[in-house]
Amino acid sequence: MRKALVAGNWKMHGRIEQNKLLLDGLLTQLSGLPEADIDVVICPPLVYLAQIEALIKGSSVALGSQDVSRFSSDGAHTGESSAEMLADLGVRYVIVGHSERRSEHDETDDQVATKVVNALALELTPIVCVGETLEQREADQVADVISRQLKGAISSLRRSEAERLVIAYEPVWAIGTGKTATPEQAQEVHAFIRQYLTSVFDEELSQGVTLLYGGSVNSTNAAVLFEQVDIDGGLIGGASLKSDEFTAICRAAALSTING
Structure with a gap:
């Protein structure tokens, strides 16, 4: 059975004091969730990674980054942050290919x-985002x-690398709308993703990869989304x-795992 995963993508939001208040509330509310049923990830803006890492230290919440550089080594790449740098800060997950x-x-x-490839080389888990625009959906x-x-x-991945991926389906027309x-x-799309992975690798791998849904997920619609057989959690x-909304979403994901 795949373990549920919920990742919070803060995008370009946050201030030092607001972050602390949010994490204080979130960690308190998440404390009742059984760790065996769900992984929870927080992906703040790059400038707050060190702060969030300190705030979640000792908890079951993992640190994620919203991006990673395509350059693998130090050099003249202004504004970039390599996978090695992110790992040095305690990052465990990286969002890759978000539609934005x-x-x-x-x-x-x-x-x-x-x-x-760069993320996997540093033992980071890539959350690979895929999704269509409204025009592409309407054009079938x-x-x-x-x-x-x-x-x-x-x-370009070996099987042993591909099985470490998390894939997030985020229809562009549903993000922030x-x-x-x-x-x-x-x-339907999550099932298609598993079928695609089976065709490239095998069914055992496809059934083991965690698939997330993202796109205006909230406490009202989370449970019915996570009840779907191929949806293992959300990129939120x-x-x-x-904190209360995010906790409710995490709880819905954990319950979907328990209920099978």
């Missing part, structure tokens, strides 16, 4: 692939888009900035 990075920074599939291109993005991310894919729509945006 793809659209706002022109991040290509090849660059996503390089970031995945979902399978083409998802398979292209997956191929770009995993084509208040719109959410129906449970059936989300499940705005709701991760509210």
Whole structure:
């Protein structure tokens, strides 16, 4: 049975005092969740990684980064942070290929692939994001888009590397819009992702990889999304900035694992 995972992507939000208040509340509320049923990850902005690492020290919450450099070694790369630097700060997960990075920074599939390799080389777990725009969905291109993005991310990986991935399906049209894919729509794409992994590797690997859904997940819709057979948790945006909302989402994910 795959373990549930919920990752909070704070995006460009946070201030030192606000972060402390949020983590104080979150750690208190999460303390009742059984660690055996769920992994919880917090991905703050880069400048707050050290603060959050200190705040979650000794807890079951893991530290994640919202990005990682495509450059693997120190050098003249202004503004970049390598996988080695992130690991040095205690980071365990990295979000790779988020749609906002793809659209706002022109991040290509090849660059996503390089970031995945760099993260894996430092024993970091990449959370690889895939997802279609509304125009692509309406043009019946979902399978083409998802398979292209997956191929770009995993084509150079050995099986032992691919089985360490987490893959997050985030339909671009549902990110920060208040719109959410129906449970059936989300499940259909998650099932397609598993089928794709089976075709490239094998069914054992595909059934072992953790798949997340992201796109306006909240405490109201989390349970029905996580009840779907191929959805193992969520990559959470705005709701991760509210301790009670985020805890409720984590609880729904943990219960879905218990209930099988």
